[in-house]
Amino acid sequence: MVFHKCNCRIGPSVLASDMSCLASETQRVVDAGADYVHLDVMDGHFVPNITMGAPVIKCLRKHSKAFFDLHMMVSKPEQWVDDMADAGGDQFTFHLESTADPMALIRQIRAKNMKVGVAIKPNTPAESVEYLVPHVDMVLVMTVEPGFGGQKFMAHMMPKVEHLRTKFPEMDIEVDGGVGVGATIDACAKAGANMIVAGSSVYNAADPAAVIRQLRESVERYGNGKEPTA
Ligand SMILES: O=C(CO)[C@H](O)[C@H](O)COP(=O)(O)O
Numbered sequence: 001m002v003f004h005k006c007n008c009r010i011g012p013s014v015l016a017s018d019m020s021c022l023a024s025e026t027q028r029v030v031d032a033g034a035d036y037v038h039l040d041v042m043d044g045h046f047v048p049n050i051t052m053g054a055p056v057i058k059c060l061r062k063h064s065k066a067f068f069d070l071h072m073m074v075s076k077p078e079q080w081v082d083d084m085a086d087a088g089g090d091q092f093t094f095h096l097e098s099t100a101d102p103m104a105l106i107r108q109i110r111a112k113n114m115k116v117g118v119a120i121k122p123n124t125p126a127e128s129v130e131y132l133v134p135h136v137d138m139v140l141v142m143t144v145e146p147g148f149g150g151q152k153f154m155a156h157m158m159p160k161v162e163h164l165r166t167k168f169p170e171m172d173i174e175v176d177g178g179v180g181v182g183a184t185i186d187a188c189a190k191a192g193a194n195m196i197v198a199g200s201s202v203y204n205a206a207d208p209a210a211v212i213r214q215l216r217e218s219v220e221r222y223g224n225g226k227e228p229t230a
Pocket residue numbers: 013015016038040071144145146147148149150151176177178179197198199200201
């Protein structure tokens with residue numbers, strides 16, 4: 001177990017919601033205890049799927065004050081920084097694999113007053129993102145191949161989380177893909193993740209508030225420096 005003192009935050013991914021009712025579906029998880037909302041932006045090029053762009057996020061912003069973590073699964077992230085900031089994005093999480101000049105992109109995002117996240121795909125080693133840690137707010141370790149919700153959790157990504165947590169005890173580390181109550185969240189928590197994206201497990205649940213609570217309990221039990229009680 002890798003302990004840390006980072007705040008636990010749970011961010012449901014609206015990808016698993018009924019996206020024809022995005023405003024009420026966002027509110028539903030906020031009411032259920034979500035700390036932030038994870039919005040998956042896919043361009044059909046970086047990943048083989050298309051979801052939403054800045055116009056949709058701008059409309060959603062009119063209905064929600066939640067913190068919007070924009071997971072930018074796009075080939076040219078630089079192209080969308082201004083639009084996403086204007087749309088009301090709070091954090092711009094780009095993929096390390098999508099840009100030739102991460103530092104320039106980080107400066108561009110900061111200039112628009114958004115927080116910065118950097119994501120790595122399953123085949124990208126944790127070491128490759130280390131040099132960016134002092135310049136970003138969060139690292140996202142993908143636990144599925146980006147592109148689709150409802151995929152199987154990749155447990156073999158946990159050594160990457162553990163490696164980063166050991167080196168950076170105070171950094172926000174997010175996991176995304178296939179995370180739900182039970183073995184998957186426990187593995188993430190033990191490895192040291194403190195920001196938890198959960199799509200299907202929250203939106204498909206009969207009681208989303210109970211799922212969010214149990215995800216949080218796992219992080220607080222295994223990751224936040226407390227000994228397990230059971
Ligand atoms: O980035 C993503 C996929 O590329 C999604 O955020 C992720 O898949 C969450 O959905 P689920 O919890 O259903 O796996």
